[in-house]
Every structure is written in structure tokens, then in C-alpha cells.
Amino acid sequence: MNTVRDMLKLYFVMGSPNCTRNPRQVLKESIDGGVTLFQLREKGHGALQGEEKRQLAKELQAICKENNVPFIVNDDVDLAIELQADGVHIGQEDEPIDAVKTKIGSMLLGVSTHNIEEALLAIEKGADYIGVGPMYETKTKSDARDVMGPLMIKNMRSEGIEIPIVGIGGISLGKVRDVMNAGSDGVAVVSAISLANSAKDAAEELMNEIRSSD
Numbered sequence: 001m002n003t004v005r006d007m008l009k010l011y012f013v014m015g016s017p018n019c020t021r022n023p024r025q026v027l028k029e030s031i032d033g034g035v036t037l038f039q040l041r042e043k044g045h046g047a048l049q050g051e052e053k054r055q056l057a058k059e060l061q062a063i064c065k066e067n068n069v070p071f072i073v074n075d076d077v078d079l080a081i082e083l084q085a086d087g088v089h090i091g092q093e094d095e096p097i098d099a100v101k102t103k104i105g106s107m108l109l110g111v112s113t114h115n116i117e118e119a120l121l122a123i124e125k126g127a128d129y130i131g132v133g134p135m136y137e138t139k140t141k142s143d144a145r146d147v148m149g150p151l152m153i154k155n156m157r158s159e160g161i162e163i164p165i166v167g168i169g170g171i172s173l174g175k176v177r178d179v180m181n182a183g184s185d186g187v188a189v190v191s192a193i194s195l196a197n198s199a200k201d202a203a204e205e206l207m208n209e210i211r212s213s214d
């Protein structure tokens with residue numbers, strides 16, 4: 001079994017609004033390129049809902065299963081439980097962390113955090129990993145907070161925060177090294193893979209950079 005730190009190396013986060021091609025194809029290619037964890041984040045303009053969302057989730061989960069890549073659901077705790085996903089990722093505006101933890105039992109729990117207080121609370125309430133962002137300017141999340149840069153991860157590590165961390169927000173190939181050097185266990189990306197001409201090549205290049213930064 002991979003550790004959470006291993007899984008976080010190249011974390012691909014995506015929903016159908018983030019793709020200009022079939023998301024199933026994009027996910028397949030990205031896994032061929034070396035993605036280590038996948039999160040379905042079906043949010044934003046044109047996001048699928050209800051049965052359509054459930055169907056997409058099932059198909060993407062099946063692709064992950066075939067390739068031994070853990071499948072995480074953003075936000076929708078009920079869907080994650082129904083599909084027996086490998087985990088749930090929640091933000092600060094979602095259900096309280098401890099309530100989600102109680103519902104999901106041993107499934108992985110990821111929490112988006114933006115400062116040291118939120119990180120400490122997430123740890124206290126049972127998060128398995130935290131996302132820290134936005135590292136850089138991002139066009140993908142319209143309500144993203146102010147850019148904080150990799151320094152926030154560095155500060156968290158200096159404060160003794162040891163939980164697995166993944167940086168997110170505006171991370172492109174050239175920025176991977178700074179995020180990793182700040183103490184991140186991996187990088188989480190949407191558009192760097194979802195909008196690349198070849199999701200496989202993009203993932204491969206990101207993974208090479210992550211490995212060489214370790």
C-alpha cells in the first residue's frame with residue numbers, strides 16, 4: 001500500500017468544466033503519464049449534477065480502479081460514500097471536518113487550508129492530508145483566496161506541522177521545484193494537465209520534475 005505522501009506526489013484534480021475533451025480520455029492519458037491520485041471536482045460553469053454527475057463519477061472511478069490510482073471525491077460526501085470512494089476532499093466552507101470524518105470512517109480525508117490555524121484545526125479533527133493554496137495565480141477557481149506562494153508551506157513546516165501537504169493553485173511545470181522545496185509532498189494541478197494538448201506528456205513532465213526535486 002502506498003503511503004499518503006506517495007499518493008500526493010502528482011495529484012490530478014478535475015471535473016468536466018476543466019476539460020475541452022472527454023474527461024474520461026483526459027483521465028486515462030494522465031494516468032498513463034504517472035498521476036498518483038485523482039480527485040473528481042465537478043464544480044464551476046456547466047458542472048454536471050444529479051444522475052449525470054453520478055454516472056461520470058462512476059466511470060472515472062472505474063478508470064482509476066483499473067489503474068490502481070485512488071479516487072477522491074470533492075465536497076460531495078454522500079456521493080463518496082455511495083460509490084465507496086477512496087476518500088473525500090473538503091474546503092473550509094463545506095461541512096465541519098469532524099462531522100465528515102465521522103461519516104466517512106476510514107476513507108481518506110483531505111482538507112483545503114490557507115493558514116497555520118486552519119492547518120492545525122484540520123489535523124486536530126482528523127485530516128489525513130491538507131491542501132495549501134493558492135500557491136500562484138489561478139484561472140481555474142473563481143473564488144480562490146489571495147496568492148500565498150510556497151512560503152506558506154515553508155512556514156507550516158517551520159511551525160512543526162508534519163502532516164502530508166500538497167500545494168495547489170496555478171502550478172505549472174516551472175513552479176514545481178519551488179513548491180516541493182518549500183516542504184510539499186507533492187503538487188495538485190488542474191489545468192496544467194486538463195488543458196494540455198497531451199495529458200500524458202504533461203503528467204510525465206510534471207512527474208519528472210517532482211522526482212528530481214525530491
Ligand code: 3NM
Pocket residue numbers: 013041112113131132133134135137138139140141144145168169170171188189190191192
Ligand atoms: N483549489 P489550476 S486553487 C481547486 O487554493 C483549487 O485551495 C485551490 O487549478 C486552493 O491548477 C484551485 O488550474 C484550482 O490553477 C487549481
